[in-house]
Each structure stands twice: as C-alpha cells, then as structure tokens.
Amino acid sequence: MQLSRDDLIGAYRRMATIRAFEERLHDEIKTGEIAGFTHLYAGQEAVAVGVCDHLTVDDMIVSTHRGHGHCIAKGCDVKGMMQEIYGRAGGLCKGRGGSMHIADLSVGMLGANGIVGGGAPQAVGAAIAARLNGKGRVAIAFSGDGACNQGTTFEAMNMAVVTKVPAIFVFENNHYSEHTGVDYAVGTNKDIASRAEAFGMKAWRANGCDYFETYETMRELLDYVRAGNGPAAIELDTERFYGHFEGDPQRYRGKGELDRIREERDCLKAFRARVGEAKLLDLADLDAVDAEVADLIEAATVEARAAPPPDPETVADDVYIDYV
Amino acid sequence: MAVMTIRDAIVATLHAEMERDPDIILLGEDVVGGNGTAGGPEAIGGIWGTSGGLFDKFGPERVIDTPISESAIVGAAAGAALAGKRPVAELMFADFVGVSLDQIWNQIAKFRYMFGGKTKCPAVVRLVYGAGMQTAAQHSQSVYAMLTAMPGLKVVLPTTPIDAKGLLTEALRGDDPVMFFEHKALYGVKGEVPDGDHRQRFGEARMVREGGDVTLVTCGRMVNFSEKAADKLAADGIGIDLIDLRTTSPLDEEAILDSVEATGRLVVVDESPPRCSLAADIAALVTTKAFTSLKAPPELVTGPHSPIPFARELERAWVPSPQKIEAAVRRALGF
Secondary structure, eight states: OOOOHHHHHHHHHHHHHHHHHHHHHHHHHTTTOSOSOOOOOTTOHHHHHHHHTTOOTTSEEEOOSSOHHHHHHHTOOHHHHHHHHTTOTTSTTTTSSOGGGOOBGGGTBOOOOSSTTSSHHHHHHHHHHHHHHTSSOOEEEEEETTGGGSHHHHHHHHHHHHHTOOEEEEEEEOSEETTEEHHHHOTTTTOSHHHHHHTTOEEEEEETTOHHHHHHHHHHHHHHHHTTOOOEEEEEEOOOSSOSSTTOOOTTSOTTHHHHHHHHSOHHHHHHHHHHHTTSSOHHHHHHHHHHHHHHHHHHHHHHHHSOOOOGGGTTTTSOSSOO | OEEEEHHHHHHHHHHHHHHHOTTEEEEETTSSOOTTSSSOTTSSSOTTSOSTTHHHHHOTTTEEEOOSOHHHHHHHHHHHHHTTOEEEEEESSGGGHHHHHIIIIIIITTHHHHTTTOOOOOOEEEEEEOSSSOOOTTSOOOTHHHHHTSTTOEEEOOOSHHHHHHHHHHHHHSSSOEEEEEETTTTTOEEEEOSSOOOOOTTOOEEEEOOSSEEEEEOTHHHHHHHHHHHHHHHTTOOEEEEEOSEEESOOHHHHHHHHHHHOOEEEEOSSOSTTOHHHHHHHHHHHHSGGGOSSOOEEEOOOSSOOOSSHHHHHHHSOOHHHHHHHHHHHHHO
C-alpha cells in the first residue's frame, strides 16, 4: 500500500518533532534547569514512528527509560511532556514522574519505565486485556538491547507464546546497553530476534534507521498478529546519537563513530533523500514542517521554563484513589 | 447465612465477582492446573483449592494458567490493570514476592503517583503466606510488613470466612492495588458468611473482644493464637481488648489508640522477625501518639531474627505461641 502525501508528511513531522525535542533537551540540560536522568531517543526516531504509525489509540504500548520518542509517536502532548521534564505542575504527570515516567493512557501510552525490562510483562497483560476486548487490538513492548537480557523479558516472551496473546516485542538494538556493547552483552551472536524465535514466536528483522523498511515490515508483522496468530517480535537495528544519559562522556565510542552514524545512519536524512529521489514530496514541504516543529519546540520550552512548579502541599496526593 | 471455610468463601467470592464483572481475570501458576497433561485442564484446580470451577465457567481468556514466572504473572496483572481490567494474580507462596518484587513495588505501587494521578491500577495480588505447616524458610514467611511499608499498596489479611468474603469483594471493587494475604493454616477455619453482597471496608479493625485490661493488637493467624491466650487469661480475670487489624495498610490507628488510652498497656503479636516489623511499627505509633497513656513498655511478640526453620520443634519455637502471648500480657500487667 502506497503511503499518501499526508501519511508521509505526518511521519516526517513526528520524527522531526522527536529529533528537535531531544536536541533541545540536550542543549537545555547544559543550563542546569533540567534535573535528574534524561535519556535521549535521537537517532531512533524511525523505530518509534515506523511502529506507532500503524496503531490506533486503542492499541497500547509500554515504553522504556529512553521513552520520549515513543511518547511523541503515540500521540502524547509535546508541551505536556516538556513541562513534565522540567518538573512543572502542568506536566503530563504533574511533575511526579519526570523524563523516565511519562504516561498518557488516553492515547494508549501505558508508561515509560525506569526499570530496564520492567515493561515487557506489562505488555503481555495489556495484550490479555486487548484480546478480551476483541477488536483486534495489540499491545507492544518497546525494549532495548539491554532489556533483552532481563529475565522479565524472557518470562514475558514465553508467557505471550503460551497464552497466545497479541503482544509484540519490538527490540531496538542501538548497540549499547548503557555503556556496554551489544557484542559483549548479548550472547546469542549479537542477534536478538533469534531469542524471540527460540521462545516460539515469529520474528522479523529490519533496518531501524529506515522509516520505510520499518513501516513496511511492521505492517506485515501487525497483519500477522491482528489475524490472531499470537505474539511476534521484531529487531530493529538503529543508532543512539547521544550517550546513555545526558552527561555521559561516551568514552566507549570509536573514533569518528558519532560523525559516521550521523552521516550514514540518520533516519531523517534518509527519509528526505528517499522522498526527494522518488519525487514523493517536495523538499520545501519538509522544510516547512521543520520550521513548524522548531516553533513548537521553542514554544514548549519557553512555556515549560515559565510554568509554575507543583505545590509542595500536594507531595502525598495521588498515592491512592481511596485511602482511609 | 451459610457456614463455610475461608477457602470456600474465597472460591465463592471469586465466582460471584467474576460473574458480576466481566473485567475480572485470574492468573497464576496452576490456578487451573492440568493444562498440557493427559488429565487435562482443571485436573488440579489450584493447589490451595481456591480457584475450583472458575476455568470451566469463565474460560481460558479469563482464567489463565501461567508458566512459573512470577515477574511475568504480576507484571501481566500490572499491564492488564492499566489496560482497564481487574486482574487477580495468585502467588502460590507469598515468599515468591521476592521473585516478582520489581513489578509490585516499582510498578504496581507507583503507577498512579508517577503518572500524576491520571491512572488507576486495580490489581489484586493474592499471596499465600505463613508458617505452621513445616514448609521451611522459603515457603513460610509473612511478608506483609515489607509490603505495608510501600506507599501505593493496600495490605489485607482476612482471619475469618466473613472477612475473607468482605475484604476480597472490597478489593475487587476498589480501584487501588491490593495485596491480599491468605494464611495457609487458616484456609480450613469455618464461620458464618452472609449471603449476597458483603463488603468490608479497609482500615476498619475488628474488635474481637473487649476486656479493658490490656490492648492486644495483631493480624492474620496470630488473631487465633491471641484468642487462645485471651481465653486462658480470662480464667484469671484478665480482660483483653483484642484487635484484629484486618488491613495493615490502611491502618486503623484510631482503634489502637482508643484502646491503649483506656488500658495503658500494649502487646503486639506479629508472625514475623522483629526488626522493621509490624510489631515495631505499632509500638512506634503508640509510643509517639499515646505515650502519656502507657503504664508499661509495649510488649512485642514476634519470631526471632532468623529464617523460619523446618523441623517441627524448631518451627514451633519460631512462631509466636499462645503461651508466649499469654506471658507477654502478664509482663505488661506486672510492670
């Protein structure tokens, strides 16, 4: 199925929004105004957008500590996210969560997660719920190559296969588990998809720096899962443009590595090149999107900086719904 | 009104509530049992006999046998709850909380708060706990104090069939996560259970008896042991205010403090080691909030600072006994 002009512009807008959001955070964090741990998603945009562009609000995702991209791709409010990261009362989670705990259940975003591997079992539960609701909906666990080594992820994959639920395991292999290389930490010959296959589910592999390849592969995968064939997995080969967290000196990187991946593996550059060569869009249209995105991120940042902090009196609110 | 055991009250409540609310699902190891065997599903029906007939009635999409994967069991309950269902996850032994702890204390307990109060996570985790059956160090613990310490969780310990029904119904109709503790030595306890709807609010302790001389605060199986001690003491004319907490989170502080203000003497009985225990918590509450009422130091009856042993003689030495409870009351009175 050919992507329409609106589809293409929308996909580019979502990827560009993630990139601009993360690059702005990278700059703003240096000012000292943003506290805590921030893990940037820049470089991996084609994964989040290529996956979530197939989903409706009734499909659910669980995310990771590197979750800003998943949030934006699933439809979380960008200004609300920025306020959350600034720790403001008007943040998506009222400043209670911060960068690692953004959620918006109204758009099917069940939560970023500060615990590596914490989300995969939750996607199985969400998939149990999705099956009961009976509308062909799915639940997706985004996991990195780090989370693929957690026992929770193994348990979740096996339980999904045993219970035959519509859970999808999206493994984003950005080659680094925090500061340790995937060559060292993933024992199965660097190959994550084969683990999913070993648990008895069908698995796909695609270039996660290519929106079109990711999108088309996910279409095939989702057709398979929505048809009631049980869970599935995909390993997407991608790149992390920044460190594990902001402030990470990245001494583990090879000489010239960052320049090379930004030159050769930038999903936004690849997208522009592809739509330009194929004459699918006028590049001026994408320039216009870039300008709109820049305005949005500027406004989100200015508003977040000026927004009021939470009232200390509310520190123990919202622990329970009803507590005597 | 029917007379039944705690076990049967739990089964009956699960049947009634799952019939009432199609969003309730049950998952755990062998909650069905027999899947993948020659005997077929329901060959076991739950090793504690608390899920009999549910699979036949509600089917495999709502009554889900899981692999032995406690993190995934509780994690799936967490995800299903976020997705709008009311999961009941069974941990065959409360000790296995250790295997699944991240999903309980970093996930279920914190979702609502971390996400700014915009979500609910009505997951019920049923934990089979307690010593007394020589199940040794890894299958006998009462880990309620640890979970009581975690904001975001409610912790419930029924000691009678009527409370088993009332508290489980309340757990399944409320919107907060509940850790529902079932003592393995209490499943056979019989009592009257009302027909129809019965809900027991959390945070309302049960005054088992009012005697006026000493306040005895406890929960779980220790309520029964304390009753035995209270019977012995009554023969000597010593009257006990015996408080069954029913829930340790929320805690009925008022019931405890009101009684201590009248008696001036506190004994807490807790089936767990002494450090950072429920006993220590209640003693701190009373000494900080009712200090001037106290006529004697609080007496804490707990197990020793050791794992729970296997041999019958050792296990009996570990668990607080009616004799130890009785002696503690006499010490409180003799101070």
